[in-house]
Amino acid sequence: MEKSWYVVHTYSGYENKVKANLEKRVETMGMEDKIFRVIIPEDEETEIKDGKKKVVKKKVFPGYVLTEMIMTDDSWYVVRNTPGVTGFIGSSGGGTKPTPLLPDEVDVILKRMGMADAIVQIDFEVDENVRVTDGPFANFEGTIEQIDLDKQKVKVLVNMFGRDTPVELDFNQIEKS
Numbered sequence: 001m002e003k004s005w006y007v008v009h010t011y012s013g014y015e016n017k018v019k020a021n022l023e024k025r026v027e028t029m030g031m032e033d034k035i036f037r038v039i040i041p042e043d044e045e046t047e048i049k050d051g052k053k054k055v056v057k058k059k060v061f062p063g064y065v066l067t068e069m070i071m072t073d074d075s076w077y078v079v080r081n082t083p084g085v086t087g088f089i090g091s092s093g094g095g096t097k098p099t100p101l102l103p104d105e106v107d108v109i110l111k112r113m114g115m116a117d118a119i120v121q122i123d124f125e126v127d128e129n130v131r132v133t134d135g136p137f138a139n140f141e142g143t144i145e146q147i148d149l150d151k152q153k154v155k156v157l158v159n160m161f162g163r164d165t166p167v168e169l170d171f172n173q174i175e176k177s
Helices: 015-028 073-080 103-112
Strands: 004-010 035-039 042-049 052-059 064-069 085-088 129-132 141-148 153-160 163-170 174-176
Touching: 004 015, 015 035, 015 064, 015 073, 035 073, 064 073, 073 085, 129 153, 141 163
Parallel strands: none
Antiparallel strands: 004 064, 004 085, 035 064, 042 052, 129 141, 129 174, 141 153, 153 163
16 A cells, blocks of 8 residues: 545645644544644735735635545544544545545645655755665665755665665665664
């Protein structure tokens, strides 16, 4: 099973409560391995009120929350029975599993929110020891020399033939060793 994004329908105006409730339920019910992210698609708009500029967040899809998850009976039940959730979009009701969003649809929404870079989350630091998991340097171990968040790349010093050699890798090609 792979993780996908699903659209969850909520009572209008309850998006933030549903997000908070769902994140709490994921934690208390131990579903971190099946339900990963809950986002409320929002745009930032500048309003002028009383002669002052103010940046406000406007919901792109009022009444909807996006959830990144692996669809199983358990994860479906946890989301479906979260207070404020009325159901999933893309299911015909009666207990049928919903259809996930297409990757292109998710990319458009995340880019619109400025979250395209958030697709791969990292918790690495410079000078941290890591193991390469993919590519021609798979199974090599090294030390992070540089992190480039914009390009989603790291420069890792890998020991080859008795010398430290800098190798540029994607975030998803390394793991903590």
